[in-house]
Amino acid sequence: MRLIRLPSIAAAFALMWSPGGFAASDEEWLERMQVQENLLEELQSTRGPTDLSLVEPLQAMIVLLRERSEYGRVAELQEHQLELMRINYGPESVELIPLLKEMVLNGVEAGDREGVSDFLQQMRVLNSVQGDPVAHLEAIELQAYWYKTGGAGQTHKQRVVSFFDAHELVDELEILLDDVFDAGDPSIVPWLYRVYMNRYLLLGLLNSDREVRAIAREELVWREGSDALWAIGRSTGGTNASSTAGRWGGGRFIPEAQETVEKITEVMxxxxxxxxxAMATIYEADFHLLMNWASAWRKYDEARELLREAGVPEERISLFFSRPQQIPYSRFHPTLEEAIARQEADLSRWRPAGEDAAHVAEFTAWSESVPNVRFPDSDHVFWNEASSYYEAELDININSVGFVPHVDVLEFEPENNEVRYRLRRAAEDLRFRPIMEDNRRRRMHDVHIRVLIPRDGTEMVEVE
Incomplete structure (x- = not known):
């Protein structure tokens, strides 16, 4: 490896200010940077250009550059660190993973979608050879989540293509599950539920508005061949069965989703x-309700009986079913108390101005392209997205089978007719588990809900 002489970062920053124009903090910053540059050059000369000791001054320079939000410079120095660590630890060493995570965070902050995708791919490859199968699953899930969210791009076409990249990764993850977990091991359930939720996203994509639906069908055929058109079936548009004459388009993906959620029940x-x-049976019933299958109500009855057999107090069962619930849940809760706690946390996150107004948890859409599907969730993501949203407070009715037949827009910003239509569409396509009391399903009127739809081109920031 040749001796690397980096351009003086301190000197470059010094040119940004006129002579005599430095604040004390600027001068101090330049001095600290110069110290690290001198140390780096000295170590290169005395220990050689590949010595691992070079990582430390490079890291000190990175810390200083992050203070100035100089993400491009940070990326250059992180690449240098990665090269040194590959030479000293080996190209497949687990020691590279923490640095790659730091490179992901810098790429997220810089808005470098391609760079982040590449670093997550490297993390996935490294985890695949480390002998820790769960870490490998987590790396696959992280990469898939990125493709569905921050790395999805801004156009309809980019978002669809990125989703199918994620879909293929989740298929890979599903294949690995039976090798990682023993038969009947409950640890497999959160992973199975991620597979299920990915299929829910796919069904939402195949039943979104006409333009996005057409792009999704075209992409699926390109990846799986012309037989995929038969597999999709007749797509009618809209995830709400009230707007699709009781049908979802989805072909073989519907029974695949059903099989996954039923497998969770079998494991438990x-x-x-x-x-x-019992909780798994509730999730299974929720899927039947999403499909507009009458068998959903029988499944809910089975779940209540199982909860009673498990010794869950009747008042807690009644409380759980006395609240309208958006479905599907974003994650699996193995106990009723966990599910109730999540209900209460979601309800407390936002309340309408009127103290007596009934309300349900706010709904954050996946994207402008697919406003009728909930934004994906992940337990393993180590970054966050500070998104800009279109936001509305709506008044809705929920009928006795969980559809939303009526929507009034109460507050909306910004005033934009196209976005107003998307917000209304998102609310109309929501599906709820209705209130169930004394073996009767109740409808609700004048229920307030806040709907958020991410704008394209979100600003990405690190989780604190």
């Missing part, structure tokens, strides 16, 4: 955990 039954089996 094998484990002998009655309460977890």
């Amino acid at each position: 039954e094998t484990a002998g955990d009655l309460e977890a089996q």
Whole structure:
């Protein structure tokens, strides 16, 4: 490896200010940067250009550059660190993973979508050879989440293509699950639920507005061949069965989603955990309700009986079913108390101005392109997105089978007719588990909900 002489960063910053124009903090920053540059050059000369000791002054320079939000410079120095660590630890060393995470965070802050995608791919490859299968699953899930969110791009075409990249990764993850977990091991359930939610996103994509739906069908055929058109079936548009004459377009993906959620119930039954089996049955019933299948109500009855057999107090069961709930849930809760706690946390996150107004949890859409599907969730993401949203407060009715037949826009910013239509469409396509009391399903009128739709071109920031 040749001796690397980096251009003086301190000198470059000094040119940004006129002579005599430095604040004390600027002068101090330049002095600190110069110290690290001198140390780096000295170590290169005395220990050689590949010595691992060079990582330390490079890291000190990175810290200083982050103070100035100089993400491009940070990326250059991180690449230098990565090269040094590959030479000293080996190209497949686990020691590279923390640095790659730092490179992901810098790329997120810089808005470098391609760079972040590349670093996550490198993390996935490294984790695949480390002998830790769960870490490998987490790396796959992280990369898939990125493609569905921050790395999705801004156009309809980019978002669809990125989703199918994620979809292929989740298919890979599903194949690995049976090798990682023993039969009947409840640890597999959160992973199965991620597979299920990915299929929910796919169904939402195939039932979105006409333009996005056409792009999704074209992309699926390109990836899987012309037989995929038959597999999709007749797509009618809209995820709400009230707007699709009771049908979802989705072909084979509907039974695949059903099989996944039923497998969760089977795992919990094998484990002998009655309460977890009951919760899995509720999730299974929610899927039947999304499909507008009458069998949903029988499944809910089965779940209540299992909860009673598990010794769950009747008042807690009644409380859970006394609240209208958007479905599907973003994650699996193995106990009723966890699900109730999530209900209460979601309800407390936003309240309408009127103290007596009934309300449900706010809904954040996946994107402008697919406003009728909930934004994806992940347990393993280590970055966050500070998104800019179109926001509305709506008044809705929820009928006795969980559809939204009526929507009034109460507050909306900005005033834009196209976005107003998307917000209304998102609310009309929501599906709820209705209130169920004394074996009767209740409709609700004048329920307030806040709907958020991410604008394209979000600003990405690191999680604190």
